[in-house]
Amino acid sequence: MKAFIAACVLALSLFVSPAFAQEKPVVKIGASVPLTGSNAHIGEGIKNALDLALASLPADTKYTYKIMMEDDGLEAKKAASAANKLISVDKADAVISVSSGTGNVVSPIAEQNKIVHFGIASAASVAEGTYNFNHWTAPEEEARAMAAELQKRGFKKVAALFMNQQGVLAIRDSFKTHLEGTGIELTTDEVINPGEKDFRSAIAKAKSTNPDIYLVIFFTPELEILVKQIREAGITTPVTSIEAFSLSNEPALYEGLWYVDSAEAKGSFYTDFEKKFGKAPAFGAPNAYDIVNLIVKGYETAPAPPGVKPSMENVVSALHQVKDFNGVLGPLSIDDKGMVFSAAAVKIIKDGKPVLAGTVEKASPSAH
Amino acid sequence: MEYLINISILFSIYGILAVSLNLVMGYTGLVSLAHAAFYGIGAYATALLMTKVGLGFFETILCGMLLTGLAALAIGTVLSRFRDDYYIIASAGFTVIVFNILMNWREVTGGAVGVFGVPRPMIAGTVLTSNLSFLGLSLVFLAVVAGAGTLIVRSSFGRALKIIREDEDVALVFGYRPLHYKLAIFVISAMMASVAGSLLASYLMFVDPSTFTLNENVFVIAMIVLGGLADIRGALLGAALLIGLPEALRFTGFPDDIAAQMQKLTYGLLLIVLIFIRPQGILGKFRI
Amino acid sequence: MTFYSFSGMLQCLCKRDKGMELFLQILINSVIVASIYGVMAMSFTLAYRGTRFFNMAHGAMGAVGGYMFFFLHQNLSWPFLACVFGGVVAAGLTGLLTDRLVFMPQRKRGASGAVLLVVSLGILAVIEAVIAMIFSSSFQPLAPMGEITSYQIGPARISEIQTWMVMTNLLVFAGMLFLLYETKFGRLLRAISDDQEVARILGIRTNLLIGWMFFISAALAGLMGILVGLDTGVEPTMGFYLLLKGVIAAIIGGISGVPGAFVGGFFLAFSENLGVWALGGAWRDAIAFILLLGFLLFRPQGILGSREG
Incomplete structure (x- = not known):
């Protein structure tokens, strides 16, 4: 028994000793x-x-x-x-x-x-x-950039679908205040729970308001399913987002689309x-x-x-x-x-990769 | 040390949930999936009344219990129309509905954002900021709930419940009215779950709807089936085992994705195996 | 010819009325969702007839089917139909296995519905955990996300895979009616669901038949799992959702009948989609359960109200 304890102590000391060597x-x-x-x-x-x-x-x-x-x-x-x-x-x-x-x-x-x-x-x-x-x-910074970009590109009617999640809702609140006085109308303002896989009726509802752009802020996999179902509904109107396109593992779905992202590394x-x-x-x-x-x-x-x-x-x-x-x-x-400030960036998905949108031709709002 | 305190606080919260659900499930034979809803109502009552109204923690516990009691009275009355598997499915409905209200009634509940900045309890002018003092308080609550549970099951009221569980017709012959007894224990149990919710809100200093789901309810059922149906100590043992297991797995060095699934696998297998070899659970006295 | 003139007429209507277009699209969406709910409800009902308990592990068979398809398609590169077949058979065998290993011995002991339900929750947890350990717990689409094929029906649209879902629903409905009412096997099944004791006395091998019920019911859930996976994707926890909606559809349609489950699926889907339109997408699950409670309270026998099959 004593030998056993001694062996344990020895093993332990061997294990611990490198820590003492550190300067x-x-x-x-x-x-x-x-x-x-x-x-x-x-x-x-x-x-x-x-x-x-x-x-x-x-x-x-x-x-x-x-x-x-x-x-x-x-x-x-x-x-x-x-x-x-x-x-x-x-x-x-x-x-x-x-x-x-x-x-x-x-x-x-x-x-x-x-x-x-x-x-x-x-x-x-x-x-x-x-x-x-x-x-x-910050959401305020991203929402500001989104409102400014929509205005710059001449969009007038936005159909927005948001995931019911803290960060997304923070962006939504700020986005709504930034739209005030811009003349841009929010034709749909729908909040959908995480885990939802069937967006078809929400899309049909949004489509009936004739928007000229869709703003969708969801995480994976809801985002991919939503964008796929928007396309399946025969909608060719542009789709935009904040951050979400960068997080997606199916970037090909958003080829050619611009969106607002967090600061660019x-x-x-x-x-x-x-x-x-x-x-x-x-x-x-x-x-x-x-x-x-x-x-x-x-x-x-x-x-x-x-x-x-x-x-x-x-x-x-x-x-x-x-x-x-x-x-x-x-x-x-x-x-x-305690906030670290970093500026939002406008990006576009090109060949399946997000790139800064500065170098790309501006898209014009398509008529429905 | 802080870490052990954290696990112990979680244990006392789940202990309260397991003891309270065992009153309904083990002693009365009603498998309820509405318990997560009552847990949630209690948590939100404390979170909202402390942050928005400025009530003290102990006042919000009473308000939460009152609110949950009323909700349980209404829900229990509806549920009393059903039996067995229909009872389970219908009770699940209430958890889903309450979850959706918490998630979507943003003006009141804060929606998915939840409520943060929930203060810690204050006793005689001192705020229980340290987790150790909070553990003391939550253990006191656990003891009170477990004590109340023991008193209930040993009283003539508790004996009536067991007779009703075994045979409602016999109970009627003895002059017990099953409906009233089942409703009473359902309300009491819900009010206990509300206390667990209040503790959780003040401990995390934050609540959001994601805690109050069907999965959470099934998790508590697994604790009871494992620890023991119709046994207060069994419910506590089950809570300790299922809270301790995932925390122990943190130290095993398995990749985390596997460790999380191993926990689920273990409790699933335990449920199946126990029903075969010991349907009443480790310490239990009753088989559903 | 009739179809084109009909759809032309609809398009005329909709130029005048945007609301009509929206309504038709919601109707089509309901038909699609009704197919998922309907198949889950019909397959659930089939096993329920023989065993009289709510098998929570039933939904997990959808995940088994979906993941087996994924494995055969991705790792072994089998042809498409062979993958579907493999997924369906794997789900069916898993269903049969749960019966032989767990439910049948419990039935022999005379376990109550509540016990069987709690055990089935355990099976659900085990299946979900095993799938997640093999394939990871992340969501995976079965079909490439970028490939989109959809058809115009009047003013509304439906995708190719959704057309398959709707057809599957109709085929399963017709097939189950045929199986139950036109074959000897079906008569035996109905006999044991009416009264197991009598059936046993008459010399019907109830456990063999219940085994078949489990196999067919799980296989159908597996098929729906594959279709849902092709439409959106698979994740280990997908089964619970499939099951809950299936059970609700079965109850509101009338739990023990195939037509009830079929109608219940449609009724649930249509109510949900109307609710999404009127109240917003966040309320879908709440609507489903409020509908369930309403039915349980005021019309517990369901829409078709048949107590016999």
């Missing part, structure tokens, strides 16, 4: 993302982006950075236990969440444990509190990402990449005694001082509410 303190960044369910590709993309960001850090950082992943299936309740596990079991120094639904749950947990939290979410509420930040192009990010992982970055991946660099920036610039990690308060105030940081989503500044 630099370790900063652990935990991410609560969907690794299961129909949004698992989002979590995978973010994991890859985090790995890429870590791999491209300079060698002379003051601290060693580590990434930990936890699955939340994009569900609020699972996000609470994932965040708690990351913070209390894995001792994360910073956490990252994706989506408004989970971000709103992780925020109060991070605030309470005094841990920096970066959301990738359209809801501004995710950034509420001292320790919370949000890096996503630098070309080098895409090529690096594709080279390393063999596929294009998914939703939120560029943001996750930037977030790692922002957190590193915060830690590296926060004042701290040598060989010791800075206090969370110092990290937070260092983060609030970030101005025009060279991120892959453009020059990034963090305001006093």
Whole structure:
């Protein structure tokens, strides 16, 4: 028995000893993302982006950075236990969440444990509190860009179909206020539950109002099914969206269509990402990449005694001082509410890939 | 530590749900799929009354119980017309309808956005911000619910329920009116589920409709079938096992997609196997 | 000739009336959805006649069919019809297996409807989990999303696969009526659904017949799963939705009759689509269940109200 215990202690000490050899303190960044369910590709993309960001850090950082992943299936309740596990079991120094639904749950947990939290979410509420930040192009900015683009292209009657989901509804509310005074009429304003597969009657209803463009904001797979059913209904009117075309795995369905997207990442990010992982970055991946660099920036610039990690308060105030940081989503500044501002972009699907619409001929509204 | 506290809070919330549903399912023999609706009404009552009206947590629990009680009275009256599988399907209807109201009545419920910024409870001027103190409170509620459940099943009222479960005609001979008894226990059970909802809303500081679905209801049924029909301790055991299982799987190192499915596979298999080898569940005393 | 003049007339009508066009499209949409609900309801009813319990695992057979088709088509590149056949047979065999392994032994023990329902929920969870572990839990379209073929019928439109759905519904309806009322097999099936005890005394091998019922019923669900997969796509949890709507259609039509299930499917689909038009797309499921509760309360025997097949 004694020998057994001794063997255990020996094994344990062998296992633990490399930790003592480390010179630099370790900063652990935990991410609560969907690794299961129909949004698992989002979590995978973010994991890859985090790995890429870590791999491209300079060698002379003051601290060693580590990434930990936890699955939340994009569900609020699972996000609470994932965040708690990351913070209390894995001792994360910073956490990252994706989506408004989970971000709103992780925020109060991070605030309470005094841990920096970066959301990738359209809801501004995710950034509420001292320790919370949000890096996503705001719904107000995207809605503004959509209203401006519709006006510029001369569309007058918009039939809009929205998914009943937090981020989408935030865009919808803001879009409606941005339409005021533009002379653009919202002929259909329909909200449909996630999981719906049959949009045919909603489409027939929208069609009967004679719109000159359809605005559809849904996630995969509802988006693909909806656009397919619009085409099956014999509708040739243009279809547009906010963000959603970029997230779809059937881009061929939207060939030639323009839409408003969140901030565009630098070309080098895409090529690096594709080279390393063999596929294009998914939703939120560029943001996750930037977030790692922002957190590193915060830690590296926060004042701290040598060989010791800075206090969370110092990290937070260092983060609030970030101005025009060279991120892959453009020059990034963090305001006093913890929001990272990035500008919306207008894109078009060309040969199955989203490209910036600046270089493309403008589409004219087709008569029905 | 914080992590264990989180799991324990979830356990106490599901424990309340399992004990309350067991009163209806195990002791009275009614397999109800309307329980998720009552859980949801309680959660939204607390979330909305605390954020919009500014009531205290304990006042909202009472309001939630009252509201849920009235809803259960109406729903229970309708359900009393059905038996067996028709009862199950009809009760599922109420969960779907309540879910859709929560999802689509945006002006009141916030729709899919949900309600966030729900405060933590305040006792004697101190807000229970730490999870440890919240765990204390939720365990007290669990103890009260489990205690009330035990009292009910041991009382003459509880004995009447069991007679009704076994044979309604016999119950009539003894002078019990099955309809009234079934309705009474249905309302009591719904009010307990409402308490679980209130705790969830204040714990997560956030509610949205996605929690209050048929799947959630089936999950609680699995807890009862596993832990034990018509046994209060059995319901608690079932809740502990099914809450602990997925959390344990987090540590096994399986890919997450597989781990999530393994959880589902395990509880599905448990349901099937238990019906064969031990239809009353691990600690149960009754077979449906 | 009649068809063209009819559709020409409709087009005339609709130039005058945009509302008429909308109504016709909603009617066509209802016919499409009615086909899904109808086949699910008829196949559900078939097994229900013999076993008298709500088999929640029935919907999962749709997912089995859809995924088997996906596997044969994608991984083994079988010809299209062979894939359909393979999917249908796989679903049928899975249905038969659930009966032999779980439901038949439980029946012998005299288990109540509620027990069988709870066990079938367990089977549903197992099938969904196994499919997700093999194929991932993501949604997958069975047909290329970009290929769109649809026909104009008067002012309304219907796609090729939807035409197949409608035809399948009609064929299943006719086939089931023929099977139940014109064959010896059907007479035996009806005999055991009337009274199993008497049937057994008369020397009918009830368990063999119930096995066949399970096979046919699951195979039909599998076929619908494939068609739904071709129309939109498959996901492991698709069965529960298919089943719930099928059960509702069966109940509001009159649970134990094939014509009832057929009519119930149409009635449910039409009510849902009218509701979507009047109230908005978010209310579809609520409408279905309110309809169910209304029927259970005020007309529990269903539209056709037959207690016998």
